[in-house]
Structure formats: structure tokens, C-alpha cells
Amino acid sequence: MGGDKAPGEIVQGALQAAEQLGVDVLLVGLPDAVEGHGLPTLTCSEVIGMDEDPGQGVRRKKDSSLVRAAEAVRDGKASAMVSAGNTGATMGAALLRMGRLKGVHRPAIATPIPVPGTTPTILLDAGANAECTAEWLVQFARMGAVMATERFAIDKPRIGLLSIGEEETKGNSLVKEAHLLLRDAGLNFVGNVEGRDILTDEIDVVVTDGFTGNVALKTLEGGIKFIVGKVFEAMMSSDEAKEAAKVLLPALAPVAEDLDPDSHGGAMLLGVDGVCIISHGSSSARAVVNAVRVAKDMVEKDLVDRLRVVVTGAA
Amino acid sequence: MGGDKAPGEIVQGALQAAEQLGVDVLLVGLPDAVEGHGLPTLTCSEVIGMDEDPGQGVRRKKDSSLVRAAEAVRDGKASAMVSAGNTGATMGAALLRMGRLKGVHRPAIATPIPVPGTTPTILLDAGANAECTAEWLVQFARMGAVMATERFAIDKPRIGLLSIGEEETKGNSLVKEAHLLLRDAGLNFVGNVEGRDILTDEIDVVVTDGFTGNVALKTLEGGIKFIVGKVFEAMMSSDEAKEAAKVLLPALAPVAEDLDPDSHGGAMLLGVDGVCIISHGSSSARAVVNAVRVAKDMVEKDLVDRLRVVVTGAA
Numbered sequence: 061m062g063g064d065k066a067p068g069e070i071v072q073g074a075l076q077a078a079e080q081l082g083v084d085v086l087l088v089g090l091p092d093a094v095e096g097h098g099l100p101t102l103t104c105s106e107v108i109g110m111d112e113d114p115g116q117g118v119r120r121k122k123d124s125s126l127v128r129a130a131e132a133v134r135d136g137k138a139s140a141m142v143s144a145g146n147t148g149a150t151m152g153a154a155l156l157r158m159g160r161l162k163g164v165h166r167p168a169i170a171t172p173i174p175v176p177g178t179t180p181t182i183l184l185d186a187g188a189n190a191e192c193t194a195e196w197l198v199q200f201a202r203m204g205a206v207m208a209t210e211r212f213a214i215d216k217p218r219i220g221l222l223s224i225g226e227e228e229t230k231g232n233s234l235v236k237e238a239h240l241l242l243r244d245a246g247l248n249f250v251g252n253v254e255g256r257d258i259l260t261d262e263i264d265v266v267v268t269d270g271f272t273g274n275v276a277l278k279t280l281e282g283g284i285k286f287i288v289g290k291v292f293e294a295m296m297s298s299d300e301a302k303e304a305a306k307v308l309l310p311a312l313a314p315v316a317e318d319l320d321p322d323s324h325g326g327a328m329l330l331g332v333d334g335v336c337i338i339s340h341g342s343s344s345a346r347a348v349v350n351a352v353r354v355a356k357d358m359v360e361k362d363l364v365d366r367l368r369v370v371v372t373g374a375a
Numbered sequence: 376m377g378g379d380k381a382p383g384e385i386v387q388g389a390l391q392a393a394e395q396l397g398v399d400v401l402l403v404g405l406p407d408a409v410e411g412h413g414l415p416t417l418t419c420s421e422v423i424g425m426d427e428d429p430g431q432g433v434r435r436k437k438d439s440s441l442v443r444a445a446e447a448v449r450d451g452k453a454s455a456m457v458s459a460g461n462t463g464a465t466m467g468a469a470l471l472r473m474g475r476l477k478g479v480h481r482p483a484i485a486t487p488i489p490v491p492g493t494t495p496t497i498l499l500d501a502g503a504n505a506e507c508t509a510e511w512l513v514q515f516a517r518m519g520a521v522m523a524t525e526r527f528a529i530d531k532p533r534i535g536l537l538s539i540g541e542e543e544t545k546g547n548s549l550v551k552e553a554h555l556l557l558r559d560a561g562l563n564f565v566g567n568v569e570g571r572d573i574l575t576d577e578i579d580v581v582v583t584d585g586f587t588g589n590v591a592l593k594t595l596e597g598g599i600k601f602i603v604g605k606v607f608e609a610m611m612s613s614d615e616a617k618e619a620a621k622v623l624l625p626a627l628a629p630v631a632e633d634l635d636p637d638s639h640g641g642a643m644l645l646g647v648d649g650v651c652i653i654s655h656g657s658s659s660a661r662a663v664v665n666a667v668r669v670a671k672d673m674v675e676k677d678l679v680d681r682l683r684v685v686v687t688g689a690a
């Protein structure tokens with residue numbers, strides 16, 4: 061039921077995922093939306109809207125698709141949960157119904173930021189916790205490293221702490237404290253990084269609090285969208301320009317494809333007792349297929365158990 | 376002496392500014408660098424390096440170009456100061472030698488972010504204060520509004536508070552507190568904005584703490600640079616592509632020109648008792664000319680006096 065294109069594109073994506081990936085996709089939603097597509101369903105009577113207050117939504121709407129989906133994972137009826145809906149409510153439902161892993165301070169949203177030409181950079185926390193302690197950031201780093209290894213096959217993920225200068229003396233008090241803790245955490249911590257390092261091959265995991273992470277993510281998305289829009293405008297500005305654009309497209313298409321969030325399968329909520337994929341709000345069917353692909357992959361690789369070990373071993 | 380291209384480009388820029396703008400430019404620096412160009416000079420014996428610790432640099436190097444330049448403004452030998460050097464040291468020198476305006480909690484770096492097609496968005500604080508109180512943010516908003524009016528002729532600047540959602544309940548505790556204060560500050564406060572709003576015509580001044588602001592700024596710069604680089608790569612990928620690029624350039628050039636920081640004249644340190652322009656570290660001669668142009672304009676418009684009134688009237 062979630063996302064701007066629900067239920068149409070979401071259901072289409074589920075059908076394609078079932079066919080292409082051989083996964084049993086359980087559709088969770090209102091009967092009208094999910095029934096009659098030939099997929100197994102779990103029906104509910106409520107929906108938490110995209111703009112609804114997440115906390116209230118999850119508490120009051122116990123028969124909503126998000127809460128029911130999280131319960132399905134908890135009860136073993138589903139191996140993972142995929143949602144393009146209200147991010148806060150997805151998080152709340154997963155946290156309340158699946159529960160957090162033992163030893164986890166706070167679950168974090170880990171968003172893979174595509175870097176054309178190399179593996180994505182994982183940014184976390186991308187918005188789950190507006191206020192964090194240094195200890196939480198260290199745990200985010202541990203969880204992000206596990207995700208980088210399991211999802212992107214990065215052997216020793218390079219971890220950076222988002223700050224406003226490389227020197228350990230720079231930053232706010234949270235960053236200064238986290239820097240010292242990260243140095244002694246037994247991780248491949250490469251030090252402080254800046255916003256401009258996110259889109260490079262220099263770093264695999266960027267750790268930050270959920271406020272800064274969300275601001276950075278949205279600023280980056282806004283900036284890229286702006287420039288891509290301007291380039292597109294220029295390409296459409298005359299018949300001659302349109303012809304020229306056709307010549308350039310073969311070189312630009314792979315970059316555009318790689319930057320398209322639909323190509324990647326979405327963010328993950330790390331620290332809950334189950335795989336939870338958060339796809340962006342304008343997810344197309346293709347985005348859903350890729351999200352299901354990642355969900356399947358993370359279940360098969362026992363991501364949650366690996367997180368459990370890392371978190372318990374060094375909480 | 377400051378910036379990656381100093382002293383060559385900086386001196387060239389000063390010469391061009393003197394000629395084109397009819398401004399008396401006083402060159403401050405080591406004798407070898409500043410003498411013999413036909414401009415008045417103020418020589419010194421020390422330089423604070425780009426990567427030097429700002430606090431130590433300013434305290435120890437009392438005969439550095441940055442400290443001497445700030446003194447020249449304090450002593451009335453110069454009407455404004457322009458630097459492409461170490462940002463922290465520029466700030467420190469200006470603060471120590473010019474002093475802060477009465478009633479100013481903390482000076483802030485106000486960076487105009489170019490938005491092709493409309494006036495720039497002023498982001499402040501872009502890095503002067505890694506940790507802020509809500510009261511400081513309100514004062515940043517007041518000072519940013521004055522700058523928007525004086526520098527970009529915006530009558531009633533629309534002020535936004537950088538957060539992670541438009542709702543006033545979203546954000547960290549600093550943002551929540553600042554939101555309430557800004558609502559009652561008598562400013563044209565339009566509420567919380569997100570990173571993606573910076574590059575739009577919806578907002579004139581974006582207020583944030585110096586940590587978040589600096590992260591947002593560098594993330595945006597990094598993202599734009601990345602995409603522009605990819606487009607350029609595509610344009611150079613074959614002879615055919617190079618030909619096609621020539622057709623598109625007339626449409627893309629104005630956007631590139633507008634996004635180029637050299638076109639705009641740099642950031643300003645607001646809250647000190649003098650005009651202080653901070654140009655970026657890779658400033659070309661053209662950047663220096665534009666920085667001097669803005670300095671002249673701000674002196675002529677009595678920016679500092681207007682800030683003084685706004686800050687004293689409602690501190």
C-alpha cells in the first residue's frame with residue numbers, strides 16, 4: 061500500500077519479482093489492492109498514509125499493512141519485509157513487531173548511495189535517530205560494515221565519520237567523541253570524511269547521526285536532480301540539441317541508470333530482528349523487483365545473524 | 376597570500392579589480408609577492424598556511440597577512456577585507472582584530488549558493504560554529520535576511536530552517552527550539568526546509584548550525600562536481616560526442632557559468648565590525664574581481680551598519 065505509485069506499481073513489481081527471482085512474494089494490504097493477482101496475500105483493514113505521523117500510525121492502526129507485514133516476519137510467515145511506504149512508520153512497525161536485536165542501542169537506516177563506476181557508499185544513520193550518542197555511532201559503524209560486506213561483497217569496508225574537516229579536532233562534540241571511540245573499535249576506520257567524499261571510491265561506509273545524515277542525503281539528491289534536470293533542459297532546447305543528445309546518450313545512460321534509486325533496491329533498517337528494506341516513496345515496479353532481490357539476498361546471507369554476532373560481541 | 380593559486384591569481388585579480396571597478400586595492404602580503412605591481416601594499420613577514428590550525432595561526436602569527444588585513448580594516452586603512460586563504464584563520468583574524476558587533480552572539484559564515492535562473496540561496500552558518508544554540512540561529516536568520524536584502528536586493532527574504540522534514544515536530548532538539556523562536560521573531564520565516572530545497576526558488580535564506588551547514592555545502596558541491604564531471608566525460612568519450620557537445624554548449628554554458636563559484640564573489644563573515652569576504656580556496660583572478668566587487672558593494676550599502684541595527688534592535 062506504500063509509495064506514490066501504490067498499489068499499481070508495487071503489485072506489478074511483486075509479480076515480476078515472483079517470476080524473475082523465483083521468490084514467494086506475500087502481498088500485504090487492503091483486499092481490493094492485493095487480491096486477484098495470483099500471489100499469496102495477507103489482508104488488512106487499515107493503511108498508514110505517507111504523511112501520517114509514524115508513531116501515532118503504528119500505535120493506533122494495529123491492522124495496517126505495515127504492522128501486519130512486520131508481524132508476518134516476526135511470526136515466520138515471511139522472511140523479510142519490503143516497503144515503499146511511510147519511512148518512519150515502516151521503522152516503527154519493524155521495531156515494535158520484530159523487535160530490536162539484543163545489544164542494539166538504536167536501529168539505523170542505512171542508505172546505499174550509488175557511486176557510478178564503483179560500489180555504493182553506505183550512509184547511516186540516514187534519518188532514524190535525529191539525536192545520537194557517540195556509542196550509537198560506533199554501533200552504526202559496526203552494522204554498516206556488516207552490510208557493506210554482505211550486500212556489496214566489500215572485504216574490509218573503509219569506514220569514515222562524517223565531519224567538517226579531516227582533522228580529528230574538527231567537528232561538533234559528538235563527532236569528536238565518536239572519532240576517539242571509532243579509532244579503538246577494531247574497525248577499518250579511516251578517519252573523518254566530508255560530504256564531498258560520499259560520491260567517491262575512497263570510502264565504503266559513512267557514519268553520522270540521523271539528522272546530519274538525512275540532511276546530507278536530501279541535499280545530495282536535490283543537487284543531483286537539479287543538475288540532471290538542467291542537462292536535460294539543454295538537451296531539449298532545440299531540434300539540433302535533441303539530435304546532439306542522441307549521440308551523447310549511450311555514454312550518459314549507464315551513469316543515469318546507476319544513479320537511479322530504482323536500480324538499487326533501497327535502504328535497510330539495521331538493528332531489528334528481521335530483514336527490512338525501505339524503498340523510496342516513488343518506487344516503480346523495477347524498484348520493487350530490486351528491493352525484493354536485495355531482501356532475498358540478505359536473507360540467504362543471514363544478514364541478521366551476522367549483525368547479531370557483531371552487536372553482541374562488541375556492544 | 377591565500378588560496379591554492381596565490382599569489383599569482385590573487386594579485387592578477389586585484390589588478391583587474393582596481394582597473395575594472397575603480398577600487399583602490401591594498402595588497403597585503405610578503406614583500407616579494409605584493410610589491411612591484413603598481414598597487415598600494417601593506418607588507419608583512421608571516422603567512423598562515425591553508426592547512427594550519429586557525430586558532431594557533433592567528434594567535435602566534437601577529438605579523439601574518441590575514442591579521443594585518445583585518446587590522447587595516449579596524450584602523451580604517453581599508454574599507455573591507457577579501458581573502459581566499461585559510462577560512463578559519465580569516466574568521467579568527469577578523470573576529471580578533473575587527474571585533475564582533477555589539478549584541479552578536481557569534482559571527483557566522485554566510486555562503487551564497489548559486490541557483491541558476493534565480494537569486495542565490497544564502498546558507499548560514501556554513502561552518503563558523505560547529506555547535507550552536509537556538510538563539511544564535513535566530514540571530515543568523517536576522518543577519519542572513521539583511522545580507523539577502525543588501526546583496527541580492529530581495530525585499531522580504533524568505534527564511535527557512537534546515538531540518539529533516541517540514542513538520543515543526545521533526546528535527547533534533549536544536550531545530551525544534553529554533554523553530555519556535557523563529558516563528559515569533561518578526562521575520563519572514565516560512566518554516567522548516569530540507570536539503571533539496573536549497574537549489575530552488577522557494578527560499579532565500581537557509582539557517583542551520585555550522586556543522587550541518589558545512590556538511591550540506593560540501594555534500595552539494597561534491598554531488599554537483601561529480602555529475603558535471605560525468606557529463607563532461609561523456610562529452611569527451613568519442614569524436615562524435617565531442618561534436619555533439621559543441622551543439623549543447625551554448626545551452627549548458629550559462630548554467631555552468633552560474634554554478635561556478637568564481638562568478639559570485641564568495642561567502643561573508645557576518646557579525647564582525649567590518650566587511651569580510653571569504654573567497655574559496657581555489658579562487659581565480661576572476662573570483663577575486665567578483666569578491667572585490669561584492670566588498671565594494673557591501674561597503675557602499677553600509678551592510679555592517681544595517682547588521683548593527685538589526686542585531687542591537689532585537690538581540
